[in-house]
Every structure is written in structure tokens, then in C-alpha cells.
Amino acid sequence: MVSRWMYISLVILYGFLLGPFVIIFMASFGANATMAFPPQGFTLDWFARVFETSQFVDSFWISLQLALLSTIVSLVMGMPVAYALVRFQFAASGLVETVFSAPILVPGLVIGFAMLNFFVLLGKMPVMTGLFIGHTAILFPYSVRVISASLRNLDPYVEDAAVSLGANRLRGFLLVVLPNMQAGIAAAFVLGFITSFNNVPVSLFLSGPGVTTLPVSMLSYMEYYFDPTIAALSTLLVAFTVVLVQTAERVLGLSQFV
Amino acid sequence: MIRRPNQTRTIILLVAPAFVVVLVFFVLPLIFLLSQSVTPKEGGYTLTGYVDFFQSPVSRIVYLRTLKLGLIVTGICVLMSYPAAFVLARMPARRRTFLMSLVILPLMTNAVARTFAWLIILGRRGMVNQTLLSLEVVEEPVRFIFTETAIVLGLTQLFLPLMVLPLVSAMENIPDDVLEAARSLGANRLTTFLRIVVPMSSDGLVLGATLVFTGSVTAFVTPAILGGARLLLMSTLLRQEAVIVFDQHAAAVVAVVMILTTLAVNLLLRLLRVRQV
Numbered sequence: 001m002v003s004r005w006m007y008i009s010l011v012i013l014y015g016f017l018l019g020p021f022v023i024i025f026m027a028s029f030g031a032n033a034t035m036a037f038p039p040q041g042f043t044l045d046w047f048a049r050v051f052e053t054s055q056f057v058d059s060f061w062i063s064l065q066l067a068l069l070s071t072i073v074s075l076v077m078g079m080p081v082a083y084a085l086v087r088f089q090f091a092a093s094g095l096v097e098t099v100f101s102a103p104i105l106v107p108g109l110v111i112g113f114a115m116l117n118f119f120v121l122l123g124k125m126p127v128m129t130g131l132f133i134g135h136t137a138i139l140f141p142y143s144v145r146v147i148s149a150s151l152r153n154l155d156p157y158v159e160d161a162a163v164s165l166g167a168n169r170l171r172g173f174l175l176v177v178l179p180n181m182q183a184g185i186a187a188a189f190v191l192g193f194i195t196s197f198n199n200v201p202v203s204l205f206l207s208g209p210g211v212t213t214l215p216v217s218m219l220s221y222m223e224y225y226f227d228p229t230i231a232a233l234s235t236l237l238v239a240f241t242v243v244l245v246q247t248a249e250r251v252l253g254l255s256q257f258v
Numbered sequence: 259m260i261r262r263p264n265q266t267r268t269i270i271l272l273v274a275p276a277f278v279v280v281l282v283f284f285v286l287p288l289i290f291l292l293s294q295s296v297t298p299k300e301g302g303y304t305l306t307g308y309v310d311f312f313q314s315p316v317s318r319i320v321y322l323r324t325l326k327l328g329l330i331v332t333g334i335c336v337l338m339s340y341p342a343a344f345v346l347a348r349m350p351a352r353r354r355t356f357l358m359s360l361v362i363l364p365l366m367t368n369a370v371a372r373t374f375a376w377l378i379i380l381g382r383r384g385m386v387n388q389t390l391l392s393l394e395v396v397e398e399p400v401r402f403i404f405t406e407t408a409i410v411l412g413l414t415q416l417f418l419p420l421m422v423l424p425l426v427s428a429m430e431n432i433p434d435d436v437l438e439a440a441r442s443l444g445a446n447r448l449t450t451f452l453r454i455v456v457p458m459s460s461d462g463l464v465l466g467a468t469l470v471f472t473g474s475v476t477a478f479v480t481p482a483i484l485g486g487a488r489l490l491l492m493s494t495l496l497r498q499e500a501v502i503v504f505d506q507h508a509a510a511v512v513a514v515v516m517i518l519t520t521l522a523v524n525l526l527l528r529l530l531r532v533r534q535v
Contacts, residue, residue, distance in 0.1 A: 013342040016418065023375045024375045035384075037385040078276060081273050113510075114287040200478060215370050222374070238371065
């Protein structure tokens, strides 16, 4: 059934998906600042430049803190919701599901804009708080969905057994359910972290003077400079992602949750 | 499942904290946005913002261009993904796992990095121009950046995985026997593909198309880098109204039109999916 031209289409697909990464990789080692292609010479200067540019270093730390904090908060708050949706049947479950998937349906740029107007301009909220709220809100759908999926794979009778043997519901959850969901929680964590760390649309409007996330500062750098520094930084980020995603895929089977 | 009398209380305790957070920090700003879009600077409530949006040639062109490019990108993604997804779905599990992780990889890398590659490919001294010049097809570098082609290429590369993933998972569920039956009954490969594989994977197709289309019409990074102020899409128009023109009322109208468009597409395609089942 699988014919030769189907294999060709596979090659085209992967060429198109991964080709740009090869080009970024090559460009980040090229000695020529004008980015003419193919790159001439070989240098590691652009990588050094990434670490010398305070704009990138500062925004990296902000992105890292933001991603960790908003992922953890969305997981801790989303887990009880997922538990309620999977373990109980109730009239409002449809409404709850809709509300928690809404942040995916609304365009990120619109979320960022609405939050800027409401919290920062109207409510005089600090920039970092606004970013934190925005990122947590967009992560809810991921954490609720991934945790729900992993809860559904867990036999409810295991938990019921713990309860009938004398554990209360909370102990049953903490001692029996939680350890069995490690993979799901880890997958939700990786997915949430990456989503927040890479986000541009929500962060764009919510970034303020001195408080910018890494992707947004890359974007604003590109408005003024066109040199291989961005390529070098991208290569570093891709390498970081490859390690993270390959590990997660091997250990947890990330693709079934995406 | 253990049923207990105070179940309602438990559910409320579980759901309420996060629910309140989403209501206050997500729904409320959107309601405020909606109210901004119907209250112009002069005061009062009016829908003139929306009338102006669709009457002004500039914003109408931007809106139609956004929809057009979204459709083109979705179409290209379908064509590129369908046969490839079929190959992936028929592969031995081990090889498929590896290849699928390569499909996910771009999805996990930030859009700025991925779009930057297109500047190197399509720039004045980029790969395509150098090739064309050395082959003497053109005498002067061709301008590719700030064209619709550049935006379409960038968006396609960005959203292809969102079409491949649902297609592969839909096709995995097609049993080998069905395909063999069709073949043994005399259908050739193309007929089998068009009349068995495509209908049986239509769920994945609809889901993928929804994700790619809504992603394309709301993406910001790609049109900002590859289209700029010269070739505005809805997202870059919103940014311009809000930050450069500083007309929050007009920006709110653009934002609400964006929400309504994505909601309409989601609803429409969901109806389509229900009907097929």
C-alpha cells in the first residue's frame, strides 16, 4: 500500500520541517556578519556574543523563572480540576471543561492585549505579575488535559481499595494516585514549561521596560540587527529542546499527549 | 467509583480555586476588551468600531488577506502531510516513535528562531538569491521578504506538525485488513487511498485543519518578521493599532474580530466532525 512516491513525500516533509534548523545551525558558525549564504569561514564569536548581550542573559532568567512558576502553579491548581472531571460525573462538567479549554481557543496575542489593558493599564499591576498571570492562564488547558489523560489510564479501583482499607480520600490520593501519575505529571510539566518558555504572543504586550522574556527580546533584537547572533542563540535553544524533548519522549512518550 | 452524599461539596472544593482564577484573570479581561470595542473615545455604546473596521479598505484588505493566507497554508499542509502521515502510520513502532519526535521538535522550538531561518533563506543575499544569481536566472537579487509567499512558507513550516500529528493518530486506527480487502477487491492504490484512507481519517483531517487555520490567522511572529508593516495581517494590525497608532478602541475591535473568527472556525469544523460520525 505504501508506494515509492509516498516515501518521497515523507522526505519532502522532513526536509521542509528540519531544513531551517540545518540552515540556522550553519549560519551560527559563519564568520561573515552579513549572513550571506553559504556562510564563509568558521567562528564561535556569535556564541560568545550571545552571552555578552545582557538583553539576552537577563531575559533568559526571566523566561526561566516565569516558565517554572507558571507551570507549577497551573499544575497544582489544574490537578484537582482534572481529578474532579475524571472521577466524578456532575452536571456542570461540560461548563468546567469549556472554561478550562478556553485559553487555547482565544488567540494568544488577544489574551496579552486584553490583560495589558485590564491589569497593567487599568489595574496598575507590576509587569512581572501580569506576565505570570498570563502564562498561568494559557497553561491551564495543557495541565488539565494531560493530567486528565493520565488519570483516565489509572484504574479507579486501586484508589477505592486504599479508601476501603482505611485511608481517607486525601491520603488515598497522595499515597496511591499521585505516585502512579508521575509520568503524566512530568509530561504536563515539560509541555507547560516549553509552552511558556517559547511563548511570544501573550508576552509581547505584557512585557515592560526591563522585564522582557527571551523570545520577545530576540524579536526586538531582530528589529535592529541582522547578524548571526540570533542564529547562535537559536542553535543553543534548539540543542536544549532536543535534549529535553528526546528525554521526555523516551521516558514518558510525550507525543501521545501533544 | 465511590459515590458519597457530600460529593457536590468535594467537587466544588476541587474545581473552585482554579475556576475562580480563570474567571477573574482570563474571562474578566476579555469582557473588558469586549466593552472597550463598543465604547469609542467620544463615549456611549456603539458598534461603529466594527462598521468602520469592515468599511475601511485598509482593515478589510488585511482581514481578507489573513483569511486567504490561512486557507492557502492549510491547503499546503494537507497536501504535504497526507501521504507522509500514511507512511508514518504504517511504520514499525520503533522507527515511527523516532520520526514522530522529529515532527514534534519544531513545535517545541520558539517561533522566532524558526522564522529567522527564512530570513537567511529568502534574504537579499540569502540562499535562494545566491543560487538564482549564480545560475544567472536573475541579474538583481529578488525581494522575497515582505511578500505573501514568504509569510506562507514561514507559516507552513510553523504549523505542519499540527496537521501531521492528528492525521497519523487517525490513520493508526485504520486496520490493515480493510486496506487489503480494498486491494483484493480490485481497487488500485490511488482509489484505496482516496476512498478508504481519506474518509477513515477525516477526523484527524478536520482537527488538523482547525489547528493549522486558526494558528495561521492568529500567528504574530511570522507575519511580524516576514511581512512587517508593509504587509499587515490581523495580528500585526492589532499590534500597530495598540502600540503605534495608540487607538485602544480600534485595537479592541481588531482583537474581538480575531476571537470571533477563530471561534466561528472551531464551531463550524466541530459541526462538520459531528455530522460525519
